[in-house]
Amino acid sequence: MRFIFKTDYAQDIKLAKHPGHVFWYGALLLLLLAAPWLFAEYWLAQLTFVLIYAVAGLGLMLLAGFTGLFSLGHAAFLGVGAYTQAVLTNAGLPFPVALACAAGLSAAVGVVVGLPALRVKGIYLGMATLAFGFIVEEIFARWESVTGGNAGIHIKAPDMFGFKLASGEAFYFLCLLITVVATLGILNLLRSPTGRAFVAIRDSEISAQSMGIHLARYKTLSFALSAALAGIAGALYAHKLQFISPDQFSILQSIDLLLMIVIGGVGSVHGAFLGAVFLISMPQAIALTKDYLPAAIGQAPGLQAAVYGMVLIAFVLFEPLGLYGRWLKIRTYLQLFPFYRKGMFKRQKSFQKSDRLK
Amino acid sequence: MQFLQLLISGIAQGCIYGLIALGFVLIYKATETVSFAQGELMMLGAFTGLAGMSLLGFPFWLAVLSAIAGMALFGMLLERLVIRPILGQPAFSIVMLTIGVGYTARGLITMIPGIGTETYVLPVPYKDQIWSVGALVINIEQVAIIGSTAVLCLMLFALFKYSKLGIAMQASSQNQLAAYYMGIPVKRLNGLVWGLAAAVAAIAGLLLAPITFVHANMGFIGLKAFPAAVVGGFSSLPGAIVGGLVIGLVESLSGFYLPDGFKDVAAYIVVLIMLMVKPNGLFGEKLRKKV
Secondary structure: OOOOOOOOHHHHOOOOOOHHHHHHHHHHHHHHHHHHHHOOHHHHHHHHHHHHHHHHHHHHHHHHHHOOOOOOOHHHHHHHHHHHHHHHHHOOOOHHHHHHHHHHHHHHHHHHHHHHHOOOOOHHHHHHHHHHHHHHHHHHHHOHHHHOHHHOEEOOOOEEOOEEOOOHHHHHHHHHHHHHHHHHHHHHHHOOHHHHHHHHHHHOHHHHHHOOOOHHHHHHHHHHHHHHHHHHHHHHHHHHHOEEOHHHHOHHHHHHHHHHHHHHOOOOHHHHHHHHHHHHHHHHHHHHHHOOOOHHHHOOOOHHHHHHHHHHHHHHHHOOOHHHHHHHHHHHHHHHOOOOOHHHHOOOOOOOEOOOOO | OHHHHHHHHHHHHHHHHHHHHHHHHHHHHHHOOOOOOHHHHHHHHHHHHHHHHHHOOOOHHHHHHHHHHHHHHHHHHHHHHHHHHHOOOOHHHHHHHHHHHHHHHHHHHHHOOOOOOOOEOOOOOOOOOEEEEOOEEEEHHHHHHHHHHHHHHHHHHHHHHHOHHHHHHHHHHHEHHHHHHOOOOHHHHHHHHHHHHHHHHHHHHHHHOOOOOEOHHHHHHHHHHHHHHHHHOOOOHHHHHHHHHHHHHHHHHHHHHOOOOHHHHHHHHHHHHHHHHOOOOOOOOOOOOOO
8 A cells, every 4th residue: 555645835736756656657658659660651640540539638628627517519629620621730830830720719719719618618519619610620621622522632741841741750759749748737737726627616606706716717718728738639630641521520529529528537548548449449349249249230320329339328327437447446446455345336316406596 | 372281291290299208308307317218109109000800910009009008108118127226316317328228129129020120001090081171181190199199188288287196196206215205206207298298108109100101210209309398398298299290390380481401400400599598498487496
């Protein structure tokens, strides 16, 4: 068992809580750095997708997991980033400039969408973001002079001031760098007053407000940051696929992103990564097991949707804290062995009262 | 004449949206949760009706009634199996859960070999019959939709207004704990509400089937019913129908008078404006949240 005695505040907010953290995250980083030499090209491409989705997941996690605002239209931000990147890169701008523009435009759109969030909450906010997602998807499809319409648009390889990052390995390192920076940024944000304000808003808007937190400003900020991360992820996504079309940013993509953070574990940074790993590896796992199933099940077109649905139901019912929650339980079990009790992570039930009549 | 024709098709389409929105509102009113599986329940209802008519060879009315009854039972079963265990959890869990239910239903229907990927026409007796009133051409299918929606709406209104059951449902929606203390069987009521919502979805599916087709992805129309529910106010039964009519009419008129592409997003533009101007909807209760 490990006891951490905290003696000052700086220790309390340190990112690495104990030497174990330094060791294991260092090992993970080394593994990721060595990945191009360890894995075949196909798996490296999948790993790149994991990183890209993790960045988008971090954004959604900040909004949904830490500020408590649920967005059903997050694919729209992904799309804004992807299309901005595509148009600017094809116009000949270097990668960092285009990326900054993609993030900035997404953030600006996020602020606009965040405006209704100041008036409505809960399911109404979901509706507003859902409606926004549909409208943006339609704009992608109809604004043919810029987006190429339903035929889609090709995007050139990222251009680092003259260096073309055409190979998969180079692009992987680029994604890795951006992911690490984004993760550290989010972690740093969460231990700052701003991040704590987000968490306070999530837990109770009224108490947050009475503690002097400016709800409108922080909610808008949360939307902007979340959208910017989604925009960055979208830009990387566009480069990775080299071809984007409006149907990649539909409601199904938004639901995939939500599914990712719910399965990963809402309210934890780890959850975004675990969810991304799940989201990318699930189709692979299904494809691998397909051959062993009877043809009537294995070859059926709806198999993936059915499996996704059932996994989602199972997680909400049995593991509401997600994959990260499961890991926390295992870790606590090992740390406290043999004193672990079943009820330690039990959810508190609350009787439902109407939001309308409180 | 053109305008009247558009009006009628808009109303018929709006009634479908309204019917699906009724399902949302029923569940929202009684349990304060939102079901994203409503569109898929509608799809299941249409498939059940289709199975009754073509596979089992039931006559039309028997097939319709058995589909509605079957879906009501399915709704109750769904509530018992997956919704009830997470009663008292944050609303977002239930939203994700119903999204999962929708995915599963769509996936499983698609997986049925040879049936799931096809589109079907529901063989209703009033198929392709037309009334001509002057220069106006009215589809019986549209009349059927409008008529059944009106009847259903009246019945539900009466249920919530006058019956003990409806009043108990309203009570449990306002405060579950207090409803328990008053001796209202809240859990059983929730089951009934889900059954009722699934039955309404089945009716919507059976009414929609002759106009579009029966296929696994027809549930996506449920996403258009959300704007209807929001426009009408999420907690008002007549609001759902009115909201549906508004959305249906806007869609039908913008499809004709506005440039291409507006038809598909008109509903969402309306709902965004509504949320900014009047977040509680047309018929929503004006209540403020207190600490």
